[in-house]
Amino acid sequence: xxxxxPIRLIVLAGFAAAxxxxxxxxEADEGPVIVGETKSKWRAxxxxxxxxxxEFLGRSRRDSREQEGQPDLxxxxxxxxxxxxxxxxxFIGHKNLVDLTATVKFGLEDRFLDSGTAxxxxxxxxxxxxxxxxxxxxxxxKVPLDVYARREQQFLERDFASSVTNTTTETGxxxxxxxxxxxxxxxxxxxxSTQDDQLGQFDFSQxxxxxxxxxxxxxxxxxxxxxxxxxxxxxxxxxxxxxxAYQRHNLQLxxxxxxxxxxxxxxxxxxxxxxxxxxxxxxxxxxDERLLLTHTRxxxxxxxxxxxxxxxxxxxxxHFDASAHIKHRLFESLVSTGTVGTRRFEDSSDFTSTxxxxxxxxxxxxxxxxxxLDVTVGxxxxxxxNSERGSTIRVLDESQTFNDxxxxxxxxxxxxxxxxxxxxxxxxxxxxxxxxxxxxxxPDRVEIRIILGRGINDGDxxxxxxxxxxxxxxxxxxxxxxxxxxxxxxxxxLIGLSSYAIYRRQDHSVDSTDPTTLxxxxxxxxTYGLEYRRDGWRFKxxxxxxxxxxxxxxxxxxxxxxxxxxxxxxxxxxDATYEMIEYSNPENTLEFARLSFRWNETxxxxxxxxxxxxxxxEQDSLRGSSRGVDSSLTINxxxxxxxxxxxxxxxxxxxxxxxxxTQFLEVGFRREF
Amino acid sequence: MSTDPQRRTPRRSxxxxxxxALVVVLIGAANVWTGCTVTKxxxxxxxxxxxxxxxxxxxxxxxxEATGKVVAGANMSIHAPYADESCSECHRGRLRMTKNNSGMxxxxxxxxxxxxxxxxxxxxxxxxxxxxxxxxxxxxxxxxDSDRAICTMCHVPEMLSSDRVPEHADxxxxxxxxxxxxxxxxxxxxxDAAPGKEGG
Numbered sequence: 001x002x003x004x005x006p007i008r009l010i011v012l013a014g015f016a017a018a019x020x021x022x023x024x025x026x027e028a029d030e031g032p033v034i035v036g037e038t039k040s041k042w043r044a045x046x047x048x049x050x051x052x053x054x055e056f057l058g059r060s061r062r063d064s065r066e067q068e069g070q071p072d073l074x075x076x077x078x079x080x081x082x083x084x085x086x087x088x089x090x091f092i093g094h095k096n097l098v099d100l101t102a103t104v105k106f107g108l109e110d111r112f113l114d115s116g117t118a119x120x121x122x123x124x125x126x127x128x129x130x131x132x133x134x135x136x137x138x139x140x141x142k143v144p145l146d147v148y149a150r151r152e153q154q155f156l157e158r159d160f161a162s163s164v165t166n167t168t169t170e171t172g173x174x175x176x177x178x179x180x181x182x183x184x185x186x187x188x189x190x191x192x193s194t195q196d197d198q199l200g201q202f203d204f205s206q207x208x209x210x211x212x213x214x215x216x217x218x219x220x221x222x223x224x225x226x227x228x229x230x231x232x233x234x235x236x237x238x239x240x241x242x243x244x245a246y247q248r249h250n251l252q253l254x255x256x257x258x259x260x261x262x263x264x265x266x267x268x269x270x271x272x273x274x275x276x277x278x279x280x281x282x283x284x285x286x287x288d289e290r291l292l293l294t295h296t297r298x299x300x301x302x303x304x305x306x307x308x309x310x311x312x313x314x315x316x317x318x319h320f321d322a323s324a325h326i327k328h329r330l331f332e333s334l335v336s337t338g339t340v341g342t343r344r345f346e347d348s349s350d351f352t353s354t355x356x357x358x359x360x361x362x363x364x365x366x367x368x369x370x371x372x373l374d375v376t377v378g379x380x381x382x383x384x385x386n387s388e389r390g391s392t393i394r395v396l397d398e399s400q401t402f403n404d405x406x407x408x409x410x411x412x413x414x415x416x417x418x419x420x421x422x423x424x425x426x427x428x429x430x431x432x433x434x435x436x437x438x439x440x441x442x443p444d445r446v447e448i449r450i451i452l453g454r455g456i457n458d459g460d461x462x463x464x465x466x467x468x469x470x471x472x473x474x475x476x477x478x479x480x481x482x483x484x485x486x487x488x489x490x491x492x493x494l495i496g497l498s499s500y501a502i503y504r505r506q507d508h509s510v511d512s513t514d515p516t517t518l519x520x521x522x523x524x525x526x527t528y529g530l531e532y533r534r535d536g537w538r539f540k541x542x543x544x545x546x547x548x549x550x551x552x553x554x555x556x557x558x559x560x561x562x563x564x565x566x567x568x569x570x571x572x573x574x575d576a577t578y579e580m581i582e583y584s585n586p587e588n589t590l591e592f593a594r595l596s597f598r599w600n601e602t603x604x605x606x607x608x609x610x611x612x613x614x615x616x617x618e619q620d621s622l623r624g625s626s627r628g629v630d631s632s633l634t635i636n637x638x639x640x641x642x643x644x645x646x647x648x649x650x651x652x653x654x655x656x657x658x659x660x661x662t663q664f665l666e667v668g669f670r671r672e673f
Numbered sequence: 674m675s676t677d678p679q680r681r682t683p684r685r686s687x688x689x690x691x692x693x694a695l696v697v698v699l700i701g702a703a704n705v706w707t708g709c710t711v712t713k714x715x716x717x718x719x720x721x722x723x724x725x726x727x728x729x730x731x732x733x734x735x736x737x738e739a740t741g742k743v744v745a746g747a748n749m750s751i752h753a754p755y756a757d758e759s760c761s762e763c764h765r766g767r768l769r770m771t772k773n774n775s776g777m778x779x780x781x782x783x784x785x786x787x788x789x790x791x792x793x794x795x796x797x798x799x800x801x802x803x804x805x806x807x808x809x810x811x812x813x814x815x816x817x818d819s820d821r822a823i824c825t826m827c828h829v830p831e832m833l834s835s836d837r838v839p840e841h842a843d844x845x846x847x848x849x850x851x852x853x854x855x856x857x858x859x860x861x862x863x864x865d866a867a868p869g870k871e872g873g
Contacts, residue, residue: 333722333725363844366722366723374844374845
């Protein structure tokens, strides 16, 4: 795998820039031309620094799974890579004329895979080239130019599957026009990204050619116009079955006018045009007006308006939104906010939805004897008037985050069973129901439960597509109330201790020709607890009681955390949480405990170590229990031009009917010359 | 609260009216205070309920008859040249400083812009008047406002990492409890006694 094209491009661009700047250099003999230098000799090419390095990387991973009623599975994967790196810095003409930096790595890579899951064995050898080359042409120009080419590689680990190699190659040119009245950045680049797994089951590639322009036109002291335009020509392929070639135009104009004393008030106007072709065509036109009036240093009001038209392949959608917002600060104690607004939605199937909303909140804080008192009170009201929707609509790329052990919730009724698709944050990979997750439908929502140890980890962002079935005409009123109070001790031996109570309530009122199809959850939640923060320690204990149409529960939570720096090279931290939730409909008790420990220690002048241990224990009286441990140790060593590291990681996840383990070893070595 | 959704009846009227009325009352009540003027008679009452009420009895800058110099009031800080009426030390000719360029300060406070390992941007750029008032102030060190009010002019709360540093979300905490204003020898301009990661 060699890519000489970008290197040639860099060299040619460098010489081109040098030639273009040559007349300017001739002037250098007569006076200061080159930025930062007044008198220096012109040189065609001078090597400023040159270095080399040898790198070795070895990775080995072994996964095994035992499950009742199924044969045991073992997957193992080994990667060995040896690289020679050459790096250097040179300049053409002068170090401030054309500055060249380059790092090129090339070598061999061997991969071995023995997959019980895929029932396949494979060995592959590849020639690897990685590089990062940059030419910065400055001269006495007001348009500094950067020409670059880079190729990077990352490994994405997946349980019970070969790791995915993510390779990105990008070549481009960037110019920054140094102008007081219209500073402008122009960038043109080509990006090729590929994700390969060893068996070719999840291969994905994307080729992208992009033109980008951003300019700020300073029309007057208080008035500027920003122009941003991007054109993309993209081809995406996944496996042998999916290909989508499309073009994107994205233009946004932003007009900003500031006024008033100290320029604290402003009017911002946005106009955006977006056009995408291909399999998922979309045209979007949006207009925004945002007015901020700073009446005094304590009182401000905001007024927003937006109108947007989205044109899909087979439908149009119009969105309108208008709102007014007020914020007032009384002395240092009371902040009052209020919002009133309306939204309207129309689509080409004659469906309309009109919404009015109003909300207000008071935040009060006051020093009181022995400490501080914080009180918050808020209320909201929302009235929605919907016409009948006669057709199914598709919701695309709803972003959700997996928060272990809780399910991902789609909080809307009428989701069509079988229509749900879950993917990673980039649309890849596509996860499979039954293997990666399970789906449970409720009258008011859908819960997606992630199956641990199948590739989706705590904190991962997922994109979810689903269909929503036709709905009858309806009016939905939603009222919300929140109130909270907290007292924090600021004096004496109990300094840092606070007690709090929070009340939240949300009610819906639905008027529909078929009320059984539109069901919302009415909830009332009361939380109270104690919290202690001092000198790196944090303790928290709280109790929560929720009344709900569908999911009433009682919860008890405890948290403890401590971070400490023993010395400059020695830190340790521990986090522990325990949560018990007792659901009453249906009756179920969920207990979840997690302990996380991190220790970073400088063992010697040239050696440091990082130890990490995570434990989790989940007891669910309906869905069973699971326990897991994930531990890793990394040791880094460096002496003069030699660095080495080793990482060892072991995981165990044990459930009622299954057990799976992972062992991972990575060794790296680098010697510079 | 009914647990059977089919048995629920529309309750648009009561809840809606209640909430709407409450919102109006809350916003109205809050903004009644907007017109509230602090007087000698209501100062103690307001101070009982609110922090930061300006004291109408606080001494403003006055002329000391004995020395003829300007003297700061009880809650004030005052710039020495202003107190000494040495206006010409700063105001030469038609000089008018701006918040972005207060390099004049360096003529006396020389080296402030580079005295620490980690410098605050406005200090390094000699934009002193972003945070300080050149004459007098109701806050210490000629600060224009409370430290949190000043810092959040640029460091808006939404930009601060409240997950890793929960103190950022606590509006009762002052920024200068943990950070220094000009700079320091620790990253993020943390005070020596403040918790935090070295090198982070």
